[in-house]
Amino acid sequence: MRTVPRALRQRTRGPAALAVLLLCLTLVGGRAPAAQATPTASIAAPAAIAPSTITVDGTSPGRTFDGVGAISGGGGNTRLLLDYPEPQRSQILDYLFKPGYGAALQILKAEVGGDTNSTDGAEPSIEHTRGVVNCDNGYEWWLMEQAKARNPAIKLYALSWGAPGWIGGGNFWSQDMIDYLVSWLGCAHQHGLAIDYIGGWNERGYNAGWYENLHATLAAKGFGSTKVVGADDNWSIATGMRNDSALNSAVDIVGVHYPCGYMSAMTSCSTTPDALATGKQLWASENGSEDADTGAAPMARAINRGYLDAKMTAFINWPVVAALYPNLGFNTMGLVTANQPWSGAFAVGRSTWATAQTTQFTAPGWQYLDTASGYLAGNRANGSYVSYASPDRTAWSTVLETMDATAAQNVTLKVAGGLPGGTLHVWSTDFSSEAATAHLVPGPDLTAVAGGYQLTLQPGHLYTVTTTTGQGAGTAASPQRGVLALPYSDSLAGTATGRDARYFSAMNGAFETAPCAGGRSGNCLRQQAQSTPIRWTDESADQPYALMGDLSWSDYTVSADVLLEHAGTAELLGRVGTQGRNNNGLNAYNLRVGDNGAWTLLKSDTSWSFSTLAAGTVPALGTNTWHRVALTFQGSTLTAKLDGVTLTTVTDAGYGAGQIALGTGGYYSAQFSNLTVTPGTTAPLDGTYQLVNGKSGQLMDAANQGTAAGTPVIQWGGNGGANQRWRLASTGDGYYTVTGVASGRPLDLPGAGAVPGTQLDLGAGGAGAAQQWLVVPAGGGRYTLESRADGQLADVEGGSLTLGARVIQWPANGGANQQWQLVKVG
Known part of the structure; x- marks a missing residue:
């Protein structure tokens, strides 16, 4: 839901219109345009804010800080990053993970793929059918490897949103699912990755016996160092843990989603007495879901206030990057926006710097200092501050936010309890500015005067006072955005077996390169999921498809070779536009061809309502044979062809431009090859x-x-x-x-x-x-x-x-x- 405030802006149309304008402005609290003459009025200056004194004391009690991180998954939000060219791909990765450069993430939470839509895409499973494991499927391994290469100390966390359909006869809370997770951990080990934390089923409650079996199985299979997070939902598991000692022993960390409010200003955060009484570490294991820029201020509040209000020791933002197509629901959420792999364009959001103001000055294992954490001048409206100290007390940092303050305020910091004093460094971000010079900017160092350090805080800022060094803001700049030029072609052979095709993003199912069937050599793109997955989304039509291309494509012909390995339909989509939230519909035209020779040209919308534009029958296509399908769009005229023969020509002006997509009518195998998109005449x-x-x-x-x-x-x-x-x-x-x-x-x-x-x-x-x-x-x-x-x-x-x-x-x-x-x- 949009939260940007509206402003009424009128123009003059003579004295009468001016009177109406002023009346409207009075009623709605708006303001007249600058060019308009308005009555003068005295405006009270913001009330002065009382100064604050903070004593940063190394002997203070406090919980252990676990880190600030972000999520790749839930789902498909990282997909396009894999296809970015160099050097832009490495620059984006640096902004996310490199210490002293950008977000410097301390935790990366990755989806355990399940072949099913998990918000804005489907991530592939390692085991589409029972017993056939491919440890190279998907791109999460690559992302975790890249994160570790830049920051070996980063913590890795795994969570499932869905699962392949063969698991437990469709029951997630089964031993099959535990065994699947153990196989996934084994794949991680093959990639040289140790997974620090693992969860259950994202936002689907919990099953006490399953968590107990998971904990025992991890220990028995050599993964006892991997801590269990429960339940990546609400606080109810904490109450269950208080009443069930076995469950309490099985869950190492209580992780809750959106404890500071979903898509909100995050001015306050909540917990429960039962959660606090567990004595476990408490995490905001998913938070955020905010635009990369406008979400920065809420994030700045929540990282501090999650601990102040609820003793939460980790903040994990959803998602890490908006590397997904802009027709999908959450297309600007993340720390960096990267939705044009063909141009290499990207944008570093202000949320990156809201993260960096904590992550570049702390490390997991540091301790919160409770006596040096609180609200400025005792009032949350003035802002908050949180202090951290290294375990050996050789370094400390205090992060202060003034997102809601209305005036400047003075702070005196004092140092005690064996912490170092001397010269203190100050870094700040002004969240009212987009200029690079306003983000993670070093200020004048502080020196003690009469035993205290004086600092003036401006409204709408985030400050870090620290004894540490080595911080900085990256300077890599994005190239200019551009269209994906036509004509475009791709053999769909990929770079190796088991890979995604360039620019294709699966919305359901799993589209991976595999040896071609039907007597064709080389690799083709194959829909691999063989049974309806255990789903996370609840869309009424969950047929597999993968989309790609530029949303500006208007008049063009898309064609591809298709082969059905199973009775059913292969599908070619064009002018693909807006997708309903969580894949609950798609604006598109869809040509379906069946093995029995039946074909249909359909139009769908963002609630998965389908209307038939034309239909017919040709001689049966059969299975394991190749056929050429094509859709042409020229203005409002649509033409469908099969093997070079026109099936139908219809007129429909509903959708004027959009991407292309390949799909199947259900969870069975079909192959695709030799994609071409050629321009029409515009x-x-x-x-x-x-x-x-x-x-x-x-x-x-x-x-x-x-x-x-x-x-x-x-x-x-x-x-x-x-x-x-x-x-x-x-x-x-x-x-x-x-x-x-x-x-x-x-x-x-x-x-x-x-x-x-x-x-x-x-x-x-x-x-x-x-x-x-x-x-x-x-x-x-x-x-x-x-x-x-x-x-x-x-x-x-x-x-x-x-x-x-x-x-x-x-x-x-x-x-x-x-x-x-x-x-x-x-």
Whole structure:
């Protein structure tokens, strides 16, 4: 749900309109545009905040700090990172794991793949069928190896969201599942990875007997050093542990999800008396689910307040990276956004620096200092502080956050209990700024005056005062975003057996390279999951498919060779757009061909409602034979072909652009080879237009008929003004500039910033990435405008119907308020 506040922005239309405007502003608490004359009023200065004194005492009691980490899984959120080119792939990995460079993660939690959708994708199992184990399946091994190479001290944690269908006859809480996890741990050992922690079934409660058997089996099989986390859900397992000594002995760490609130400001965190009474380490074993930028402030609060409010000793963010396609539900959540492997473009979110302000100055095994942790001036509204000391007391750090403070405040730090004093170092991040110079910035060192160190804290900042050294902010910069050019082709042979095909991301099932059947040599892409998995999501249609490509692809022909090994259907999808949350639907066209010769051309939506556009029958295709399927999209005309023969030509204007996908009608094997995507003929959009919002019917407008750089862009009813006319001009590489006719200035994303909710304005010129837009057909004669700077869309804030509502940037969500009709006016 969108949380960016709305602002009412009106223009003058004479004295009467001004009176109405001022009345509206009074009623809704808005503010008039800067160009508007408004009555003067005295504004009270923020109340002064009382100074705080913090004594950092090495003799203080406190729990052991376990670390700050992030999750790869739940699911498919890391998939595209594997296909990134160098040096960008290594740069992203450095920002995530390298000490003294970026997030410097201390825990990496990885999904144990189960061939089933676990939020935004399906991660492959190591054992699709009983007894056939492939320890190289998937990309989590690679990610863990990369993390360990950069930080050998990082802790590894494994958790399942789903499982292959053969396990326990469909029962997760079975000995089969325990044995499967032991096999997975054995695979980790083959990769040189020791797994420090393992959990049960993500957010599906707990089974006491199963946890007890897991603990015993780990010990018996030589994995006794792997600690068990229960139950990666809510606090109820702690109550169970208080009443069941065997369960209490089996669970080493109590892990709970979103104890500081789901997708919230995380101003406070909660626990239970039973959890505290277990005496076990308590973890926020999944937290976050926030945008890479706007989630930084909540994260800064929660890392501190999780311990202050609930004695939680680890914070694990979901997810680690947003390396997934932007038509999926959680496409900007993570520490780094990386959704264009073909261009190498990425964006380091402010959440990276919210993490770094703790991780670069501490280590797992350090101790919290309770007497030097609390709320500034005794009031959580002023911010919080948490102190840590190394086990040998040779180093310490204090992290202070002022996310909600309204004024500057002074802090005096004193050192006691055998901790080192001398010169203290100060690092800070200003969360009101996107500038690189505002993130993890070293400040002047502190020296003691009269036994204390004086520091002034500004609002909206995160500070670390430390005796440690070696910190820093990485400087690697992203290349410019670009489209995946057509024509595109791929044999689908992959780089080796058991690998993903380039750019393909499975949403259900497991699509891996395997020796080709049907007399064809080499490798082909094969759907490997042979039975319906134990599912985590509850989508009404869970057929296997894997998607790839650029969402801007509009007029094209996609074709591939397909072979069915089993009775059923093979599927080719095109103009694949928005996916419903947790795979609960997909905007797409789908050609299904069956072994019996029956074929269907379907249209689906984001609730998995299917409508048949055409259907028919050809001579039976049989199994283990190759056939060529193709879909052509040209404007609203769709043509389906099989083995070069046209099956049907239909007209449908529902979806104007999107990716391609390969799939099967169920959990059985089919193979794919020789993918090609060739461009159609798309007329250029160069010309002058009014941009009419798809939801409100209002026009994109330069506010107050402004022509100066920085003039905000709003929506407004049509009035024929030149400030509502925009000239589109191609840049020659798929993008356009969108220039106001009245101003001669380009539509601009201020500062090329990645923060959702940033209002668009008129730029000063220059035609950089912040002033270039991918204009993509959305169906029904509408288009989206995607910023080249960060891939977000021009959006009427909150889907408002109000005159003067802001035009902002926002991640793609398929909403009509992100769609614009181009009405040509010249």
